[in-house]
Every structure is written in structure tokens, then in C-alpha cells.
Amino acid sequence: MSVGKIFKFHDDLDTDQIIASQYLLLPSIDEMKGHAFESLDPEFPKKVxxxxxxxxxxxxxxxxxxxxxxxxxxxxxxxxxxxKSFARIFYRNAINIGLPVIVCKELPDQVETGDEMELSLTDGTATAGGSTYPCTKLPPYMQKILSQGGLIASLNKEEV
Amino acid sequence: MGQTMIEKIISRNIGSDSVKQGDIVTVSVDRVMLDDIMIPFIVDKFHEMGFSKIWDPNKVVLIYDHLVPSSQQDDVRHYQVGDRFAEEYGLTHVHRSDGICHQLMTEAGYVKPGDVVFGTDSHTTTYGCVGAFSTGIGYTEMAAILGTGELWIRVPETIKIVIQGELPEHVMSKDLILKIIGDLGADGATYKALEFTGSTVENMTISSRMTMANMAIEAGAKCAVFAPDEKTAHYCGVELSEWEKNLKGDEDAVYCKTLIYQAKELVPVMACPSQVDKIRQVSQLEGTVIDQVFIGSCTNGRLEDLVAAAKMLEGKKVAPFVKLIVTPASRKVYQEADACGALKVLAQAGAVITHPGCGLCCGRTGGILCDGERVVATNNRNFLGRMGTSKVEIYLASPVVAAACAAAGKIVLPS
Known part of the structure; x- marks a missing residue:
């Protein structure tokens, strides 16, 4: 995956912080995205x-x-x-919509918001600040869902 | 080798006798719960996946609770999408204003011991109170279940939690589960099952067990289970089969961890802002001035909770600067609390009694707080911004503690 900038958050980051319940009624994800992380960093959607x-x-x-x-x-x-670790429902949901979620124990303590990072899903590594850190490789079943762009794409492919 | 409760439930479901933790299996789903917040997204995904019918409409329950009654015009759109979907695909189990989903699923008899159930809400863990395997999933996976009736899961390891003896006066199952979450930490049970056992839980009502199973997710657990017994059979309106009577963890089952508690050592506790695992004894927090008290939710809005609160407030008044909001978990609870006089006592004490639903707990309606306010609440989450702005302080407590605080206008121990 290409080099990108890091936005770092704390332990036990709950999904209410990612998108608060008052925005869940907006008609689409596109209309919700401007409120991501609103309670922690209202500028996040503009900066990312x-x-x-x-x-x-x-x-x-x-x-x-x-x-x-x-x-x-x-x-x-x-x-x-x-x-460093994920709550289980978030983890499943992310894979199912085709958003890679990668467990890496060491990197989060070594980086800050604004640093640059590069990720290799196939090698299972993350590189930032000149150091490369090992990540947990996804099981083949999940890699397949991700590579096909999520559960829906994956199901549709199976039917074909 | 013996099996844990979860291994037994999944073994029966997939027709095997040797399921063990760590296995990845595909289960046949016994029941699903769809809520009003998620229904438009579920319907979109269902159509995107190209399904033309639901695998078994009788196994699908659609519940409007987060948005009932509507507080914004957009809420109505969700009912419209749900109603259209129900009509088109032949769903008959639709509850439009009967109460909170997790209360209704067991109260209305949709979940039986040994069932495998999924819902589009993280507190779906609640149904472990009657010995079912139940957990929350996202809307994409729900759409896939609606089309196929199946879902893959990893059989979880189990943490066994043994609680022995009688709970002291003014200590409720809420205090117990808060204490356990504090000990495990917010991620201490991630991907795992909790199996509650011991004389304390055997003597508990189904309602008290519901409170504990409901909050298992706050330690990250995939599910939480109580062995079904005669109380379960009575509550579910069934007779337990031989298999159900043996639905408990075997002596030689493998547990990844065992926690043992003596009930007599427990005291009233609170989860302090803004983490559910930040547990303090109420005695350490006494004197903290509050603005509002909320008694309700799928965690603690049942009859025994309202009766306990009413007992604490009988002949007393809510402190003049405090708003006390009471929300029964369902219409049935509302009617029962009315019939036994609990609602009258609460109203006379100065409570605002609201319609059953999720309103305040999920920060949508009926008592939203603003910057600088402090609330003692009986629900399950005190995350930043959960019940109003991100500068609201939420203290989670039992109904007895919450009622005592309402009268005092500050955090106090019940007496």
C-alpha cells in the first residue's frame, strides 16, 4: 500500500467517537463522513x-x-x-466492507499524528520513521474478502 | 474432554459432538433481530447482494426502539423503509412501539435456551440470560444472514466467572457486572465468552441475569451465558428438554480463565467518566453534585429495577435542581410497574416517566444533557458524548444507587 500520513488515537477508542449516534440517521455514509471523530478532532474529515x-x-x-x-x-x-488490538464487531465489520484492519503491537507507541507510514499486507509489515514493524497477517479467508473489496463483492463473485 | 456451554450450543447447532474453542464453523441462525437505526442500511445491502427472498421470515424480528416515538422527521423514513421491507418480504414479527429490542426478544419469547441469535446491536449479548448464544454484528453481515440463514463464527474461548453467596443489601447485579468489567478491563474478554455460575447467579432473577449478560460487551466479550434452569423455563414458557437441563459447562471443560467472587464482599460501585471499566466504590465518590438521574435502558429498565428505585424514593422528593428520568424497558414493564404502584411512587417523588425506548441512552431524545452537566445513569455506556455533548460526565450505577442519588442531589450510598 502507498505511503500515507498517520492520524493517531488512544486506547479503547469507541465507535461513538468515530461517528456519534446523532449522525446515524443521515441518509448515507457520504453525508456522515464529515462528522467522523467530531468529539475528538472536528477538523479530522478536512485534514485526512x-x-x-x-x-x-x-x-x-x-x-x-x-x-x-x-x-x-x-x-x-x-x-x-x-x-495494537481491535474490538471484535469493528474488526468483522471493517473486513466485510473492505477496509484493512491490521494488528501491530509495536508501531502505535513509536509514531505520532503527522508521521508517514507504509503498509505491506502481503509481507505483514508496517514501516514508519525508518523502522519496520511486524504485523499479524490476516487469515486467507479474510484476505480473500479484502482483496475482492468486501463481503458483498465476495458473495457476488462466488455466485458467478 | 468436557465442553463449555458455548461449545455445547454450537455443537448442537452444527450437528457435531466435538466442537472446540478456536474452531471456525458455519452456524444455522435460529433468530435475528433488526433495529430501526440499521434497517435502511440492511435493506440496501440485502438488495446489493441480489437476494430475492428471506431465508425464513419467521426467524426475523424487526424492532423500532431507538427512534420511537420520532424526535426528528428523518426517524420516520426509517419506519417507512422497515415497513416496506416487512411487507415485501413477509415479515410478521414487527414491533413498532412495544419497547427496547433486547427486552422484547426474550420477553416476547423469540429466544429459547440453546438458540443461536444475531442482532444489529452490540448489546445483543443480553439473550445469554436464557442460555442462548447471541451477539452483535454489522448490517452487511445481517443482510447476508437474511439471504442465507448462515454465518461463520470462531468458537470463542470462555472465561468462567463464579459468584458465591448472597448479595448484601443495596447491592444489585449491576454492581456485580460493573465490578467484573473493572477487573477484566474494557478489552479483557475480547473475542471470548463469559459463563456465569455459582449460587449467587442461581438465586438471581432472569432480569438480574439480563443486566449482566447485557453488559458483557463492555469487557469486549462476544457473548455471555447463564445455564438455563426452572426460572428460565418459566420465563420462556417452555419445559426444559434433557439436553437443555444439561446445558452448562462441564467440570472438565477448558476455560481460559476463572474468576471467583464472594458476593458478601461486594459494595455499590459506579463506572466513572468516560470509561465503563473505570470502577470506583460509591463511598469514594460521595458528595459529587449531580444534575440528572436516568433509570431505564435495556440494562436496567425492568420491573425489579423500577420497584427497587420506587422503594428507595417512597415518601421522598427528588432534589429540586435534579431531573429524574425514568424509562421502562417495554410496554409490558410499564404496565406492570403501573399496576404495582411503582410508577405512582416515582411520579410523586418528582420523576418524569417517559415512553419505553432507547431515547436517552443512545443520546437521541428525552433528557439530552449539555456541557458541564453530570448524570448518574443505569444504562451501559458512559462514553464521551453518549447522552449529550462530549463535556457531559456520565456515572453508571444500579437503580438503587441512582434513586438514592436523585433524592440527595449528589452521589450518595443508599441507606
């Missing part, structure tokens, strides 16, 4: 560029099952989320 990365700590995406949370990140062009 296509190809950037979100980096989290432990338990990223805990709380509500709202699929709109990975949805707005993908819609804003976030290339992947790298965290």
Missing part, C-alpha cells in the same frame, strides 16, 4: 487525505456495533487502520 492511515492503541473500535464507523473511515479514504 485519501491514502492516509488511522493508528490506534488497544481495543480499537469498542462499543456499538455500528458498521457506519469503519464505513466513514473508508469513505474518507483511510487506507487501513493499524492498532
Amino acid at each position: 487525505k485519501s491514502g492516509d492511515y488511522v493508528v490506534g492503541g488497544e481495543n480499537f473500535g469498542c462499543g456499538s456495533s455500528r458498521e457506519q464507523a469503519p464505513g466513514v473511515l473508508k469513505a474518507l479514504g483511510v487506507q487501513a487502520v493499524v492498532a
Whole structure:
């Protein structure tokens, strides 16, 4: 994946912070995305560029099952989320919509918002600040869903 | 080798006798719950996937609760999408104003012991109160289930939690689950199941068990289960089969961790802003001035919760500067709390009694707070911005503690 800028967040980042419940009634993900991370950094949707990365700590995406949370990140062009660990519903939702979620124990403590990072899904590595860190490789089943662009694309391909 | 409760449930579901933790299996779904916030997204994905019918409309329950009654015009669009989908695909289990989804799913008899259930809300873990495997998923996966009736899951490891003895006065199952979440941490049970056992939970009502199963997700758990017993059978209106009677963790089952609690050592606690695992004893927080109290939600809006609150407030008044909002979890709870006089006591004390629903708990309606306000609430999340702006402080507590705080106008121990 290409080089992108990092936006770093804290441990136990819950999905209410990614997209608050009052915006879930907006008719589409595109209309919601301008409110991503509003309580933590209202400027985030303007600052983030296509190809950037979100980096989290432990338990990223805990709380509500709202699929709109990975949805707005993908819609804003976030290339992947790298965290020390993920809450399970967020993890499944992200894979299903084709947003790579990568577990990397070391990198999050070594980087800050604004740093640049490059990710290799096939090698299972993340590189930032001249250092390369090992990431947990996704199981083949999930790699397949991701490479096909998410669960819907994957299901449709199977039918063909 | 023995099996955990979850291994037994999944074994039966897939027709095997040797399912073990870590296996990846495809389960046949017994029931699904769709809520009003997610329904337009589910319908879109269902159509994108090209399905022309629902695998079994009788297994689908559609519940309007987050947006009932409407507080904004957009809410109505969600009912319209849901109603159209229900009509087109033959859904008959549609609840338009009966209460909160997690209350209704067991109360209305949609979930039985040993069932495998998925819902588009993270608190779907609640149905473990009757010995079902149930968990939350996103709308894309829900759409896939609607078309296929199946979902892949990884069989979770289980943390066994044993609680022995009688709970002290003014200590409720809410205090117990908050204490456990504090000990496990917000990610201490991620991907895992919780299996609750011991004399304390055996003596608990189904309602008290619901509170605990409901909040399992706050420790990251995939699900939480209680072995079905006679109380479960009575609540579900069924007779337990031989298999259901044996639906409990075997002595020689493999558990990744065991926690043991003595009920008599427990005290009233609160989860402090803004993390559910930031647990403090109420005695350490006494004197903190509050602006509002909320008693309700799928965590603690049941009859026993309202009765406990009413008992605490009988003959008292809510502090003059405090708003007390009481939200029964369902219409049935509302009627029962009315019939037994609990609502009258609460109203006389100064409570605002609202319609059943999710309103305030998910920050949508009926008591939204603003910058600088502090609330003691019986629901399950105190995240930033959950019940208003991100500068609201939310303290999670039991209904007894919340009621005592409402009368005092500050955090106090119930007496």
C-alpha cells in the first residue's frame, strides 16, 4: 500500500467517537463522513487525505456495533487502520466492507499524528520513521474478502 | 474432554459432538433481530447482494426502539423503509412501539435456551440470560444472514466467572457486572465468552441475569451465558428438554480463565467518566453534585429495577435542581410497574416517566444533557458524548444507587 500520513488515537477508542449516534440517521455514509471523530478532532474529515492511515492503541473500535464507523473511515479514504488490538464487531465489520484492519503491537507507541507510514499486507509489515514493524497477517479467508473489496463483492463473485 | 456451554450450543447447532474453542464453523441462525437505526442500511445491502427472498421470515424480528416515538422527521423514513421491507418480504414479527429490542426478544419469547441469535446491536449479548448464544454484528453481515440463514463464527474461548453467596443489601447485579468489567478491563474478554455460575447467579432473577449478560460487551466479550434452569423455563414458557437441563459447562471443560467472587464482599460501585471499566466504590465518590438521574435502558429498565428505585424514593422528593428520568424497558414493564404502584411512587417523588425506548441512552431524545452537566445513569455506556455533548460526565450505577442519588442531589450510598 502507498505511503500515507498517520492520524493517531488512544486506547479503547469507541465507535461513538468515530461517528456519534446523532449522525446515524443521515441518509448515507457520504453525508456522515464529515462528522467522523467530531468529539475528538472536528477538523479530522478536512485534514485526512485519501491514502492516509488511522493508528490506534488497544481495543480499537469498542462499543456499538455500528458498521457506519469503519464505513466513514473508508469513505474518507483511510487506507487501513493499524492498532495494537481491535474490538471484535469493528474488526468483522471493517473486513466485510473492505477496509484493512491490521494488528501491530509495536508501531502505535513509536509514531505520532503527522508521521508517514507504509503498509505491506502481503509481507505483514508496517514501516514508519525508518523502522519496520511486524504485523499479524490476516487469515486467507479474510484476505480473500479484502482483496475482492468486501463481503458483498465476495458473495457476488462466488455466485458467478 | 468436557465442553463449555458455548461449545455445547454450537455443537448442537452444527450437528457435531466435538466442537472446540478456536474452531471456525458455519452456524444455522435460529433468530435475528433488526433495529430501526440499521434497517435502511440492511435493506440496501440485502438488495446489493441480489437476494430475492428471506431465508425464513419467521426467524426475523424487526424492532423500532431507538427512534420511537420520532424526535426528528428523518426517524420516520426509517419506519417507512422497515415497513416496506416487512411487507415485501413477509415479515410478521414487527414491533413498532412495544419497547427496547433486547427486552422484547426474550420477553416476547423469540429466544429459547440453546438458540443461536444475531442482532444489529452490540448489546445483543443480553439473550445469554436464557442460555442462548447471541451477539452483535454489522448490517452487511445481517443482510447476508437474511439471504442465507448462515454465518461463520470462531468458537470463542470462555472465561468462567463464579459468584458465591448472597448479595448484601443495596447491592444489585449491576454492581456485580460493573465490578467484573473493572477487573477484566474494557478489552479483557475480547473475542471470548463469559459463563456465569455459582449460587449467587442461581438465586438471581432472569432480569438480574439480563443486566449482566447485557453488559458483557463492555469487557469486549462476544457473548455471555447463564445455564438455563426452572426460572428460565418459566420465563420462556417452555419445559426444559434433557439436553437443555444439561446445558452448562462441564467440570472438565477448558476455560481460559476463572474468576471467583464472594458476593458478601461486594459494595455499590459506579463506572466513572468516560470509561465503563473505570470502577470506583460509591463511598469514594460521595458528595459529587449531580444534575440528572436516568433509570431505564435495556440494562436496567425492568420491573425489579423500577420497584427497587420506587422503594428507595417512597415518601421522598427528588432534589429540586435534579431531573429524574425514568424509562421502562417495554410496554409490558410499564404496565406492570403501573399496576404495582411503582410508577405512582416515582411520579410523586418528582420523576418524569417517559415512553419505553432507547431515547436517552443512545443520546437521541428525552433528557439530552449539555456541557458541564453530570448524570448518574443505569444504562451501559458512559462514553464521551453518549447522552449529550462530549463535556457531559456520565456515572453508571444500579437503580438503587441512582434513586438514592436523585433524592440527595449528589452521589450518595443508599441507606
